[in-house]
Amino acid sequence: MMENVLELERVSVKFGGLVALNEVDLTVRRGEILSIIGPNGAGKTTLFNIMTGIYTPTSGQIRYKNQLINKLKPYKRVGLGIARTFQNTRLLKNMTVLENVLVAHKEVNTEGVFASILARSSLKQKRQAIVQECMEKLEIVGLADKADQLAGSLPYGEQRLLEIARALATGCELLLLDEPAAGMNQTEKRELIKKILQLSKQYHIEVLLIEHDIQMIMEISDRIVVLNYGQKIAEGTPSEIQNDPLVIQAYLGGEVEA
Numbered sequence: 466m467m468e469n470v471l472e473l474e475r476v477s478v479k480f481g482g483l484v485a486l487n488e489v490d491l492t493v494r495r496g497e498i499l500s501i502i503g504p505n506g507a508g509k510t511t512l513f514n515i516m517t518g519i520y521t522p523t524s525g526q527i528r529y530k531n532q533l534i535n536k537l538k539p540y541k542r543v544g545l546g547i548a549r550t551f552q553n554t555r556l557l558k559n560m561t562v563l564e565n566v567l568v569a570h571k572e573v574n575t576e577g578v579f580a581s582i583l584a585r586s587s588l589k590q591k592r593q594a595i596v597q598e599c600m601e602k603l604e605i606v607g608l609a610d611k612a613d614q615l616a617g618s619l620p621y622g623e624q625r626l627l628e629i630a631r632a633l634a635t636g637c638e639l640l641l642l643d644e645p646a647a648g649m650n651q652t653e654k655r656e657l658i659k660k661i662l663q664l665s666k667q668y669h670i671e672v673l674l675i676e677h678d679i680q681m682i683m684e685i686s687d688r689i690v691v692l693n694y695g696q697k698i699a700e701g702t703p704s705e706i707q708n709d710p711l712v713i714q715a716y717l718g719g720e721v722e723a
Contacts, residue, residue: 468495476525485511503692548637550628558617566599569634602630621648
């Protein structure tokens with residue numbers, strides 16, 4: 466049986482009288498790509514926000530590696546190994562591609578003032594190692610040759626790849642991708658699929674994915690969870706989800722036969 470890395474148990478989120486999530490159960494298993502689908506307003510991004518600490522659940526429990534994380538700040542969750550990208554890119558567009566990745570590296574902000582002034586050889590070696598690690602993240606997403614370009618000058622599809630590289634620089638073990646294929650053409654989407662599979666299979670990073678491209682979801686996912694109006698209405702393999710009458714009715718817009 467596969468190990469559960471992240472577990473949500475009866476998690477609800479309420480904003481006044483609005484129920485954004487209603488007693489959602491969800492698990493992310495070791496080594497898998499899990500996708501979240503559902504119509505606009507189904508609660509998908511709210512789900513990401515409670516996993517990463519932007520929102521706190523109104524009720525229920527969130528556990529990561531058997532640790533209760535309901536009230537942990539976002540930076541604490543990053544320290545545990547959870548990182549994400551956003552629906553709308555949040556890059557430092559006047560900084561270079563490499564600098565955007567460097568600011569996310571877990572050891573960049575640990576340098577003391579005196580050590581920085583003295584700049585001993587050990588510190589220089591550490592800096593070089595950090596730069597090398599960040600270049601490796603850019604290599605993974607195919608942007609190493611653009612390290613010195615301004616992030617804002619990249620095409621939109623490459624900006625989304627840069628966000629993934631920046632998330633990887635945190636040393637994450639669980640990567641949450643919020644609509645990573647948005648704005649990409651079919652060729653770019655094919656490359657993105659390859660990169661996500663590489664992250665999962667070669668680098669052993671668990672991937673949790675929100676995406677509206679159903680063809681991509683069906684191709685890349687080990688399991689799929691379907692939300693509608695803040696509730697989980699289905700969970701299963703791609704083939705199971707494709708044939709689920711509730712999903713066909715709620716998400717794909719079809720009719721359920723009597």
